[in-house]
Amino acid sequence: DAGVIQSPRHEVTEMGQEVTLRCKPISGHDYLFWYRQTMMRGLELLIYFNNNVPIDDSGMPEDRFSAKMPNASFSTLKIQPSEPRDSAVYFCASSSPSGEQYFGPGTRLTVT
């Protein structure tokens, strides 16, 4: 298995632009998680899905952030409009119901 796949690995964009981060979970995993990691706040859970349905989005910072999971093998995290304070590494992780979470390599986002 290739593990959790994220794209792009690096994204540099200007303030105000729309950013879309992509994730392909491990096949067979029915939980998908989006995290954000910064030096200031560490690793924060943004949202997670079970069987493609959002279960807890209380970690989503504000309305500029949205996440979707149209099918079991794909999820997106969108920021519109992006701001410099959104600069961080965004991780996607997936798991089975009783298993540990497997993390992707992350997308390093820089908003200038």
Add this chain to the structure above:
Amino acid sequence: GESVGLHLPTLSVQEGDNSIINCAYSNSASDYFIWYKQESGKGPQFIIDIRSNMDKRQGQRVTVLLNKTVKHLSLQIAATQPGDSAVYFCAENVTGANNLFFGTGTRLTVIP
């Protein structure tokens, strides 16, 4: 509460020595705990887990100890190697909640 900026605890050990990384968790209802290792530029990687019905669990060169009385978790690494240099996170979970809560991490540096 939240800190203005995260100051990761650090631990430096000589190659070949044993390392002990500690973690205090906050939720007495947590019943599943995981240690993750994060190398520079990579996503967190699962090391070992333990459920609350156990006090100790051993893996290859790693041992996790759980003290529920004082809500303390530790990770012991035997014969530490340069490849063990990374940030180590503990994470806690309540069965059924599925989301993990991560600690701030400890940076382990192995001196050759």
